[in-house]
Structure formats: structure tokens, C-alpha cells
Amino acid sequence: DTAVSQTPKYLVTQMGNDKSIKCEQNLGHDTMYWYKQDSKKFLKIMFSYNNKELIINETVPNRFSPKSPDKAHLNLHINSLELGDSAVYFCASTHGGNYGYTFGSGTRLTVV
Amino acid sequence: DAKTTQPNSMESNEEEPVHLPCNHSTISGTDYIHWYRQLPSQGPEYVIHGLTSNVNNRMASLAIAEDRKSSTLILHRATLRDAAVYYCIPSYGGATNKLIFGTGTLLAVQP
Numbered sequence: 001d002t003a004v005s006q007t008p009k010y011l012v013t014q015m016g017n018d019k020s021i022k023c024e025q026n027l028g029h030d031t032m033y034w035y036k037q038d039s040k041k042f043l044k045i046m047f048s049y050n051n052k053e054l055i056i057n058e059t060v061p062n063r064f065s066p067k068s069p070d071k072a073h074l075n076l077h078i079n080s081l082e083l084g085d086s087a088v089y090f091c092a093s094t095h096g097g098n099y100g101y102t103f104g105s106g107t108r109l110t111v112v
Numbered sequence: 113d114a115k116t117t118q119p120n121s122m123e124s125n126e127e128e129p130v131h132l133p134c135n136h137s138t139i140s141g142t143d144y145i146h147w148y149r150q151l152p153s154q155g156p157e158y159v160i161h162g163l164t165s166n167v168n169n170r171m172a173s174l175a176i177a178e179d180r181k182s183s184t185l186i187l188h189r190a191t192l193r194d195a196a197v198y199y200c201i202p203s204y205g206g207a208t209n210k211l212i213f214g215t216g217t218l219l220a221v222q223p
Contacts, residue, residue, distance in 0.1 A: 004155075033210070041197070043156065043213035055208055090155045098144045098205035103155030 003027050004104040006091050012110045013081055020077045021107045023091030031055075032074040033092040033101070034066060043090070049074055050096065081111045114139040114202035121218040124190045132185040132217055134200030139180055143202040146211065147174065147185045151196045156213070159185065159198070195221045 004025045013019050025032065033056075034046040048056035049068040063079045078085060091104040117135040124130040136145065146161040160167055160174045162183075167174040173186040187194055199216040203209060 031209075035213075042215070043150075045210045045212065048208070048210060056210055058210075092155070094209075096205075096209065098146075098161060098203065098209075100146070100158030100161065101148075101156070101211060103157065105155050 003102050004091055004093055006089075006104040006107050008107060009105070010108050010110075012112065015081055015083060015111055017081050018077070018079045019081060019109070020075055021089055021091075021109070023074045023076070023104060025072055025091075025093040025102070027093060027102060029093035029095050029102070030071055031094050031096045032068065032071075033094075034074065034076050035090040035092060035103075037088040037090060037106070039087070047074075047076075078109075081109075083111050085109060086111045114143055116200050116202065116214050118198070118200055118214065118217045120215065121220065123220045123222065124187075124194075125222050126192060127189050130187040130190045130194070130219065130221075132187075132198050132200075132219065133182065134184070135182045136200065136202050137181040139202045140204065141180075143204050145174065145176060145180075145183045146201045146203050147172070148199045148201065148211070148213075149194075149196040150199070150216075151193075156199070161203075190219075190221045192221050192223060195219055 031050045033048045047066045052068045065077045068074045088106045092101045094101045147159040148156045150156045162174045175184045197216040
């Protein structure tokens with residue numbers, strides 16, 4: 001069973017479109033994250049939710065809106081996609097504290 | 113947030129031990145030292161973490177300097193599957209905890 005699963009794995013879309021990426025974890029973790037990895041392979045945190053509550057928002061453009069319907073799910077909706085949004089987006093979860101994070105396998109978003 | 117310094121790249125031969133160093137001279141007293149790795153085309157993977165004492169698990173060992181300003185991740189016998197980018201990340205583990213990834217060390221393993 002996949003611990004942190006993301007869908008879709010690949011997403012190709014045109015500029016200006018709106019798209020969503022979904023993440024689900026079956027580990028019983030309380031905290032979930034979205035990270036963005038750009039073309040230079042730099043991993044940057046975007047958002048964190050703890051028990052459905054937003055706790056970290058790292059100055060991400062408001063075109064990006066995370067939503068957590070329950071503590072096992074964290075989705076990312078992106079409005080008006082731009083070329084610079086092309087990246088690999090990783091979802092992660094953890095029990096919190098100094099427990100290890102479990103990452104999903106990523107969603108490669110390409111905006112054309 | 114504590115800054116880290118890691119070599120950009122290292123090379124190892126298969127079946128040999130690998131010592132991956134990390135300097136974190138600005139680490140705070142409550143930060144744990146976490147190590148993650150990212151294999152090609154995969155998400156980051158937890159390797160090990162510790163506070164002061166050396167730590168061992170099935171994947172690796174972590175040696176932490178007495179002053180905590182540096183640490184070394186030890187892979188006892190490198191395999192081809194260990195070729196990845198290794199990240200050293202100080203993290204305090206509080207309610208707003210977040211892992212801040214640096215540039216890491218790209219480990220190449222030669223057969």
C-alpha cells in the first residue's frame with residue numbers, strides 16, 4: 001500500500017488554466033505539506049496543514065490554494081497557471097515533532 | 113534557521129563505506145539533525161536523525177560532533193541504489209516545524 005499517494009503523476013496544461021493536484025496519506029499522520037521542486041532541483045516548502053488547519057504559508061502567490069477536507073487529504077489548487085509554475089510538486093506527511101517525513105512520488109506539472 | 117554546508121558531490125565505490133559530512137555551525141540547542149535522500153525521479157526519503165548521541169538504523173549511522181556543529185552520515189557498504197542527493201537538515205520539531213532543504217550532496221556510486 002502506498003503511504004503517501006499523489007494524483008496525477010504527470011500534468012501538462014496550457015497557461016491560464018486552473019488545475020488541482022491531490023494527495024492522500026494512509027499513515028494516520030496529523031501534519032501534511034506541499035513542496036515545490038524547480039528545474040534546478042531546489043526543494044522549497046509551500047504550505048503545511050495540521051489536522052485540517054493551515055499552519056505554514058510560505059509567501060506563495062494566492063493563485064495557489066491548498067485545501068484539506070480531512071487530515072488524510074491535502075489538495076493543491078492552482079489558478080491561472082503560468083509558465084513558472086512548471087515544477088515537480090511533492091506532498092509529505094508526518095506525525096509532527098521530530099518524526100520523519102514521508103514524501104509522495106511527486107506530480108510533474110508542465111505549463112505550456 | 114540553521115545554515116548547512118555540504119560538499120556538492122562525492123564519489124564512492126560499491127561495497128565501500130561512505131562518509132557524508134555536513135557543517136551546521138549555527139544550529140540551535142534544540143534542533144535535531146535530520147538526513148534525507150532523494151533518489152532520481154523520486155520524492156525525498158527519510159534516512160536518520162539525532163540530537164546529540166550517535167544513532168544507528170538499518171539504513172545508516174549518524175555521527176554527531178560533540179559541539180554539534182557538524183555531523184557525518186555513514187553508509188557502511190554503498191550499493192548502486194544509494195546513488196542519490198543527500199540532505200542534512202537541522203530541524204527543531206515544533207508545532208510549525210518545516211524541513212528546509214539545501215542543495216545537498218550528490219553521491220555517485222561506481223560499480
